[in-house]
Amino acid sequence: MNTEKLKIEAKAALKEYGIDKIKDVADDLIELGEAIDKRLEDGEFTLLEKITLTPKVFALVGDFKDRKIIWLQFKDIDEQERQELINYVSEKLDLINDQAELIAEAIWGAIVSLGIIINLKKYIKTSGS
Numbered sequence: 840m841n842t843e844k845l846k847i848e849a850k851a852a853l854k855e856y857g858i859d860k861i862k863d864v865a866d867d868l869i870e871l872g873e874a875i876d877k878r879l880e881d882g883e884f885t886l887l888e889k890i891t892l893t894p895k896v897f898a899l900v901g902d903f904k905d906r907k908i909i910w911l912q913f914k915d916i917d918e919q920e921r922q923e924l925i926n927y928v929s930e931k932l933d934l935i936n937d938q939a940e941l942i943a944e945a946i947w948g949a950i951v952s953l954g955i956i957i958n959l960k961k962y963i964k965t966s967g968s
Contacts (some may be wrong), residue, residue, distance in 0.1 A: 843956075856908065856910055856911045856912040856913065856915045857912060857920075857921065858916065858920045858924055859912075860902075860905050860908050860909045860912055861878055861909060861912050861924060862924070862927060863902060863905070864899070864902045864909060865924065865927060865928050865947070866931070867895070867899045867901075867902055868899065869928065869931050869932050870895050870898065871892065871895040871896065871899060872932070872934065872943060873899075873932070873933065873934060874891070874892055874895055875892065876934040876935050876939060877935065877938060878892075880935050901909060904943075904950075909951040913954045913957070914954060914957050915954075916951060916954030917955070918955065919952050921952060921954065921955055924931065924947075924951045925944075925948050925951055928943075928944060928947045929944055932944060
């Protein structure tokens with residue numbers, strides 16, 4: 840059994856998964872978003888510019904291997920972690936278009952807040968019967 844699997848199982852026993860893998864996905868999304876934003880600054884998107892985005896897209900695809908722990912982390916988000924994730928993205932994200940940045944931050948906040956709703960629903964199911 841590898842150490843990563845042991846760590847996941849140990850956290851599962853405690854029912855606390857953290858948010859490190861979610862932050863990894865956020866980093867990859869930010870890098871891709873900023874790269875697209877920069878390339879769209881002149882209003883054009885050339886084939887060469889599209890090709891340069893390929894590594895950033897593959898980074899997101901690479902995150903897919905951690906989808907199970909990402910989902911567990913997402914379902915386990917508490918209010919403190921939600922705020923930490925919102926602040927994390929707000930501090931790191933820097934788009935040329937300020938309006939696009941505000942929209943991206945709002946969408947991220949909504950996604951992270953959905954984790955709180957899922958967690959609350961789980962809590963109601965386990966304590967309401």
